[in-house]
Structure formats: structure tokens, C-alpha cells
Amino acid sequence: MITRKLGAALAAGCTAVIKPPPETPFSALALAELATRAGVPDGVINIVPTLKNVVEVGKEMCENKIIKKVTFTGSTPVAKLLYGMAASTLKKVSIEAGGNAPFIVFDDANVDEAVEAAIVSKFRGSGQTCVCANRIYVQSGIYADFASRLAEKVAAFKVGNGLEEDTTHGPLIHIRAVEKVARHVDDAVAKGAQILVGGKAIPNSSFFLPTVLSDVPANAQINSEETFGPLASLCKFETEDEVIELANNTDVGLAGYFFSRDVGRVWRVAERLEVGMVGANTGALSQASIPFGGVKESGIGREGGHGIEEYMNTKLIVFGGLGLR
Numbered sequence: 238m239i240t241r242k243l244g245a246a247l248a249a250g251c252t253a254v255i256k257p258p259p260e261t262p263f264s265a266l267a268l269a270e271l272a273t274r275a276g277v278p279d280g281v282i283n284i285v286p287t288l289k290n291v292v293e294v295g296k297e298m299c300e301n302k303i304i305k306k307v308t309f310t311g312s313t314p315v316a317k318l319l320y321g322m323a324a325s326t327l328k329k330v331s332i333e334a335g336g337n338a339p340f341i342v343f344d345d346a347n348v349d350e351a352v353e354a355a356i357v358s359k360f361r362g363s364g365q366t367c368v369c370a371n372r373i374y375v376q377s378g379i380y381a382d383f384a385s386r387l388a389e390k391v392a393a394f395k396v397g398n399g400l401e402e403d404t405t406h407g408p409l410i411h412i413r414a415v416e417k418v419a420r421h422v423d424d425a426v427a428k429g430a431q432i433l434v435g436g437k438a439i440p441n442s443s444f445f446l447p448t449v450l451s452d453v454p455a456n457a458q459i460n461s462e463e464t465f466g467p468l469a470s471l472c473k474f475e476t477e478d479e480v481i482e483l484a485n486n487t488d489v490g491l492a493g494y495f496f497s498r499d500v501g502r503v504w505r506v507a508e509r510l511e512v513g514m515v516g517a518n519t520g521a522l523s524q525a526s527i528p529f530g531g532v533k534e535s536g537i538g539r540e541g542g543h544g545i546e547e548y549m550n551t552k553l554i555v556f557g558g559l560g561l562r
């Protein structure tokens with residue numbers, strides 16, 4: 238994710254100060270080391286890895302007049318704080334914040350492909366990406382079939398050490414992440430959802446078993462809060478209008494996915510989903526060249542394709558005195 242920002246910033250002629258998350262400083266440090274080896278001059282890419290004074294660092298980056306632009310990837314609440322601080326110097330700001338991606342499967346979908354895509358979209362990185370499916374809505378005619386096929390595949394996952402060949406899924410980033418998944422499972426089950434697979438953490442670890450919940454009610458926490466973990470939440474719907482309303486009933490709008498073989502519906506639903514990125518008959522949309530970003534409280538601006546604009550200003554120069562008539 239840093240390269241998506243940094244590549245554009247360097248191409249626009251900027252230097253950069255990067256504050257990686259306290260839990261994952263190494264990829265940013267490795268990137269800086271590789272840049273040095275490749276001949277990038279000192280001072281062009283600067284990393285501030287810190288566990289301490291995180292608020293002060295964020296404030297300095299937002300309020301210091303030398304810095305002309307702030308870009309952030311992370312949660313919506315932190316994004317709002319930074320946006321507020323950056324207002325003091327009217328900096329350019331771009332934000333890639335959280336999502337709550339709907340994944341919709343219509344009766345006319347290819348169910349095999351939809352199940353495979355749900356796995357890619359939901360369980361990539363054990364569900365820890367901002368574009369992972371969070372709410373899986375399946376139309377009633379194929380609901381039972383989809384649920385049982387998804388559950389069968391997820392039951393075959395093997396969590397464990399990533400260096401072992403048969404491991405399919407690793408741990409969550411920290412224990413707080415495990416607790417959040419557990420809270421979403423407990424809340425949904427207390428409100429009537431069924432556990433088809435998984436449903437619990439592995440004690441004394443940061444692993445949570447890949448989980449499929451069925452019949453998750455609309456008032457479950459998972460429908461209003463991104464889980465960021467390996468929890469597939471299934472909900473049945475009847476009509477296109479109903480599912481569009483459910484899908485859009487959130488303050489955020491990063492990614493959305495749906496499956497249908499009706500070309501009219503494909504265009505209609507792609508336009509009606511209030512998100513910045515739509516996967517129509519695919520569960521994978523991330524690529525370096527796409528305009529990556531969201532609408533509503535999922536963010537401001539785009540990375541990747543069109544991303545360089547975020548680091549540039551438009552300047553008008555009007556020439557007079559050229560002897561032209």
C-alpha cells in the first residue's frame with residue numbers, strides 16, 4: 238500500500254516522510270533500504286517507525302507548513318482526526334479508510350464462480366484487507382446451495398505457520414483483532430445466526446478459525462462495522478431493490494462485489510452500489526493501475542490509476558506580450 242502512494246509521489250517530484258503502522262514497520266524500512274541500494278538519494282524517502290508519540294507525529298505531519306500533502310490509509314475515525322488537523326494549513330489530503338464491502342450473489346449467478354470469488358474476497362490475508370467482503374448477501378433461490386458449498390471449502394482451510402506447505406491461512410495482526418472477530422460472532426449468534434464452520438479463536442494465540450455464519454440478521458454488528466478478519470457472514474435476500482438498500486445502508490463505500498449473468502442487471506447494480514470500486518463477477522479488483530479508493534466515509538481521492546493527481550497542483554500561466562494578434 239505504501240508503494241501505491243510513494244510511487245505516485247516520487248513520480249510527481251515529491252520527497253516523502255512515511256509513518257508505517259507500529260505493528261508492521263518492516264516492509265516500509267525494507268522499501269527504504271532497497272531505494273537506497275537503487276540509488277535514490279538520502280532524504281527522498283524518510284521513514285518514522287514509532288510505537289510512541291503517534292499522535293504527536295501525526296499532528297506534526299498534518300500541521301507543519303513544509304509538508305504540502307498528507308495521505309493516510311487506516312480507520313475512518315483516525316482519518317477524520319488527521320483531516321481535521323490538516324485543515325490548519327489547508328493541505329491537500331487523500332484518505333483510504335475502512336470499508337464494509339457487500340458481496341451480492343443473485344439467483345442467476347454462476348454459483349461455482351461466486352463461491353470461489355467469495356473465498357478470494359473474504360479470506361485473502363485472513364480477511365484483513367480494506368476491500369475484503371464483509372456482508373455476503375445471497376438470493377433465496379440459491380442460498381442453501383451457496384452456503385453449503387462455501388462452508389465445505391472453508392472447512393478445508395488449515396490455519397497455522399505460514400512456512401508450512403499445507404497452511405492456507407495465518408494469524409490475525411494482534412489479539413485485539415481476534416477479540417473483534419469473536420465479538421462479531423458472539424453478537425450475530427446471540428441475535429439468531431448459525432455457525433456453519435469455525436466460530437472460535439485458538440486459545441492463547443492470535444489465530445481465529447475461518448468462520449462461516451448463516452442467517453445473520455440485519456441488526457448484527459457485522460453489518461455496521463467492518464470485521465477485518467476471517468468471518469464470512471451470510472444473509473438471504475429476495476429482490477434486487479431490497480439488496481441494494483441493504484448494501485448501501487452504511488456510512489462507508491469502498492468496494493462492492495456482485496454476481497449475475499444478466500447484463501442489464503450487471504450495469505444497473507454496478508451503478509447503484511454506493512462504492513468507489515465494483516467487482517462484477519469477480520472477487521478481486523486490486524491492481525496497480527486501477528483508480529483505488531472509496532466514496533462516503535471510506536475516503537477522499539484515488540491511488541494507483543489517476544493517483545499522481547493527488548500529488549500535483551494545476552497552475553495556469555497566461556502569456557502576454559508575445560506579439561500575437
Ligand SMILES: O=CCCC(=O)O
Nearest residue numbers: 238365366367368523
Ligand atoms: O487494505 C487495503 C488494500 C487492499 C488491496 O490493495 O487490495
